[in-house]
Amino acid sequence: MLIDIFKNHSLRKWGTTALLLLMPLLIYIASTRVNENLQSLIIGVTETLFNLIAIFGLWLAVKQYRQESKKYQIAWLFLLLASSSTLVADLTWRFSSNPRMPDFFISAADSVYIFEYFCFFVAMGIFGVQHFKRIEWLKRAFDVSIIIIATLLAFLIFVFKPAINILDSQNNTGNFLLLLYPLADIILMFAALGVIYFKPKKVYLIPFWWILASFGVMGVTDYFFSLQMIKEVYSAGGMVNIGWWYSNLLLGLAGIIQYRFLITKENKDVILKKTTVFRKWLTSWVVYFPYILVGGVYLLFIIYHNSALNLLRELFTGLGAIFGLVLVRQVVVISENRQLLKSLSLSNQKLKLQTQDLQGEIDKSYLIQEKLSYDAMHDALTGLSNRVLFTNRLEHAFEKINRKPGLVYSVLFLDLDNFKSINDILGHNAGDLALIELGHRLGKCIRTEDTLARFGGDEFVILLENTDEKDVTLSVANRILVELQRPFLHNETKVTVTCSIGIVQSIYGYRNPEEVLRDVDIAMYTAKKTGKAKFEIFNIEMGTAATYQLEVEGELHRAITNKELFLQYQPITNLTNQKIVGFEALLRWQHPMRGLLEPDDFIPIAEDSGAINPIGDWVLRAACEQMQSWSKTSPEAEEMFLSINISGKQMLKPSLVKSIRQILDDTGLNPRQLTLEVTENTLIMDEKVVSEQITALRTMGISISVDDFGTGYSSLYNLNNFHIDEIKIDNLFAENIGPGKKNYAICSSLIHLARQLGIRTIIEGIEEADQLEVFTSLGCDMGQGYFLARPMLASDVQLNIIEEQTFQLPAG
Structure with a gap:
């Protein structure tokens, strides 16, 4: 358990300090056990040792302050000079006089002692005080004056006057200096206490308590030394020496404590705040101190009135001065209180106005807050909930x-x-x-x-x-x-x-x-x-469809990169001679999980998600490259055309014409071999933009075809306004076709009208011989469907049509 206690850093620190404080007493006790000569030697060496301890501790503080504050380094330097002066003065005094009983008191040592006090006073002054208002300085000046006068009166009665009665009148200078030492010590104590009370910024107070203790011990020691010297009973080996040892030791410890504070890695501001507790208590009571001190002086006069009777003039002068200072201070305080009351009244009026203004601001803020809260919950345009x-x-x-x-x-x-x-x-x-x-x-x-x-x-x-x-x-x-x-x-x-x-x-x-x-x-x-x-x-089916759409949207963006998209080509036939005149490029998606997907399974999703643009660009480039490859292989293929579907979003894309021109340049395909299919709904999306796009494409030599004609917003105006080259009659009209049927009449009218307008016609979805026969008889230009030819891969077209030169298809 004892080991655990001594492991505590704080306990070890205080234990070391306690051991140091016991050292002077132990040394003195030991010196009394030896003979007179050895005792004198021990006393002299010990005195020098504690002087050196003080010098060492103060030197540490000066050394470390070089990195912290130049001003406070100088203050600690003066403390070091004062301590060094003590060493020089003690050595001078010891080697210039009889250790047991000096033959003379005025010596060279006295001038060094005076320099020591000068350095102490300068050090305390450099630490400085906080800045106060003028009236606060005035009050503190009165307080200090009252304290000094009261202290001087007490010193005069209880120290100076008794000493005068005893002193040998032949040694006036020495006697005067004897009495000044304890007085100077008292003033030094007040100076150190003032530093603690005023607490300059960034000053660690703990060392100053040790300095205050050092000055106090020195004052008591000098008082008893002076009495012994006056009574001629002083002995160099007496107990008075212990006081000087302690004074030097405490001063050295103050320097060491200051040094430890400067090198600590802890937050110094936190440590400084911890030292202000006693200062706050001192501040609250210091205002009463001058009056307590005056009361104490009066009490001493009453107790020791016999000693004071022969100093009545000095007493009345001092007490009169104290009363005068107290009265003037009270006048200053009353004046200050009046100013404070006036200032308080003005502040109250100002506060009242500010309170009214603040209340108005609060009310305004409340209204603003309510409006902000309302606006945060409601639509600004309609006032409805958001x-x-x-x-x-x-x-x-x-x-x-x-x-x-x-x-x-x-x-x-x-x-x-x-x-x-x-x-x-x-x-x-x-x-x-x-x-x-x-x-x-x-x-x-x-x-x-x-x-x-x-x-x-x-x-x-x-x-x-x-x-x-x-x-x-x-x-x-x-x-x-x-x-x-x-x-x-x-x-x-x-x-x-x-x-x-x-x-x-x-x-x-x-x-x-x-x-x-x-x-x-x-x-x-x-x-x-x-x-x-x-x-x-x-319903659940809607959720499934939406989930499917989301999944397909994500997969579409990877389809091109993964080469999952491919094209099939369905021949387009001249119905008059059943000769292949072109191909329609049809997009397919070989999905790795869902299998083969038709355009209706993913094109609408691609249009909604915006993926149709990159997919459309890929289709255009791949189909044009393939058509150009066939054209190079076969002269007949050079006379054929390639039909490609263009979505509404592609048609509205500003860069469409530029992209197609670039593709044609890259592939080398003749623009007259390219036909772009658009739906009727595309034509009315944005008539101005679509018209401009179609005009630019036709100027390049590209043909425009209306796909699924008759199922959307059919309009004769659109056929003429957009300068359409071709219409593809929807396969719905190929069903239930024949003389006397409604579809027959509609198709007959459409084909006749297109011929009059100079527009080519294609019928989709020919799957039976009678359909081919009817549309041939109606004069339809071209047709496509399973009865004529199914969609084929590019490799099958190359093998079975291009290389074999089989451009004439047998019916069925």
Whole structure:
């Protein structure tokens, strides 16, 4: 257990200090056990030893302060000079006088002792004090003056006057110096206490407590030394020497403690704060100290009145000065208090005004906070709830369902159909007004307990509460469809808006709002894809389809890199002579997991995800390279054309014409051998852009064909306006064909009209001989289908058609 105690660093440190403090006493006790000469030697050596300890400790502090503060290094340097002066003075005094009883007191040592005190005073002054206001300095000056006068009076009565009565009048100078030493020690104590009290910044206070103790021990020692000298009973080997040893030892320990503080790796600011506890206590009581000291002097006068009677003049002078200082200090304090009261009154008035202003700011901030909170939860345009508030309401619905599972909540997701056209045609201001009006109409279609929110753009979401019956939700959906179809006026223009609605019939079974919004969004897009202006209720099949779409989207981007896409080529035949005149490039996807995928399985997904552009570029380049390869091999192939489908997104891409021109340049294919197929819907996407693209392509020599003609937005205006070279009649018209049938009349009219406009015609989907016979008789220019030739790989075309020169196909 003792080993554990001594392992503690703090205990070891204090144990070492205690041992050092016992050393002077132990040495003195040992010196009394030897003869007089040896005792004198021990006393002299010990005195020098403790002088050197003081010098060493102070030298450590001076050395380390060189890296910390030049100012405080100089202060510690003066402490070192003072301690060094003590050593010189002691040695001078010892070798210049009788160790037991000096023959004379005034010596060269006295001048060195005086220099020692000078250095001590300079050191205390350099440490400085904090800056105070002028009136605070004035009060402290009065306090110091009162303390000094009271101390001098006490010193005069109890030290100086008794000593005068005893002193030998023949040695006045020496006697005077004898009395000044303890007085100087007392003043030094006050100086050290002042440093502790005023606490200069970044000054470690612990060493100054040791310095204060050193000055105190020195003062007591000098007092008894002076009395012994006056009474002529001083002995060089007496106990007075122990006091000087302790004074030097304490001074050396102060330097060592300061040095340890400077080299510590701990946070110095934390250590400095720990030393301010006593200073705070001292600060709270120091204001009473002058008065306590005056009271103490009066008490001593009462106790020792006989000693003071022969100093009445000095007493009354000193006490009068003290009273005067106290009165003046009180006047200063009263003046300060009046100023403080006036300042406090002004501060109170200012604080009152500031409080009023602050209250106004608080009220204003509260209103701003309320507005910010409202804005954070509501749509700025329509004032409806936004996504944040709607999600919050939906979360509350989940909580209610968990408490009461029988509750039913439905969610409707609305997306306006073709709303972009309103912004484009009538302007964004009209679009904003339309959204506001639609918000009002939607609010009329639901109950007060339901929640209507705008998610941004043209998307609205509704949470229907307590919809126990399915008909309630469907009734709201139908009411919305009817309400939105009512036109509204904008600058005397009637505007009609429809919407597609997705519905999640019940949120029971869902885990969070994100899952509900995901599925209701899927249902809404299903409604949009299947005709618009309608609603769809989410079901498992929709989720499966959406999952499939997401998976395919990710896989499409890897399909080109992994060479999973390939082309097949279906011959296009002249129906008059059944000679092959061209090929249509058909895209296929050999999926590593799903097997062979037809275009309908992935092209719509590619268009939605944007993957159609890189896929389309690959198809164009691969097909053109193949056609050019056949053209180089066979003269007949040079007269053929290659037909490639172009999606609507590709047609709207600004770089389309540049990309095709680059592909033709790279492959060397004649532009007149290339036909690009577009759908009727593509023509009306953005008429201006599409018209410009088609014009640029036709200028290059490329032909434009309308694919699946008759199934989309068929318009004679489009045929003429876009300068179409060819139409491909959809294979639906090839079914149930024959004289007297509706399809027969339609196809006959289309072929006749195209011939009049100078447009070539192709019929798709010829799968039977009678279909070939009918369209040949109607004068259709070309045809393709399984009856004529199935799609083939490029290698099969090369082997069976190009190399064999079999460009004339036998029917069937």
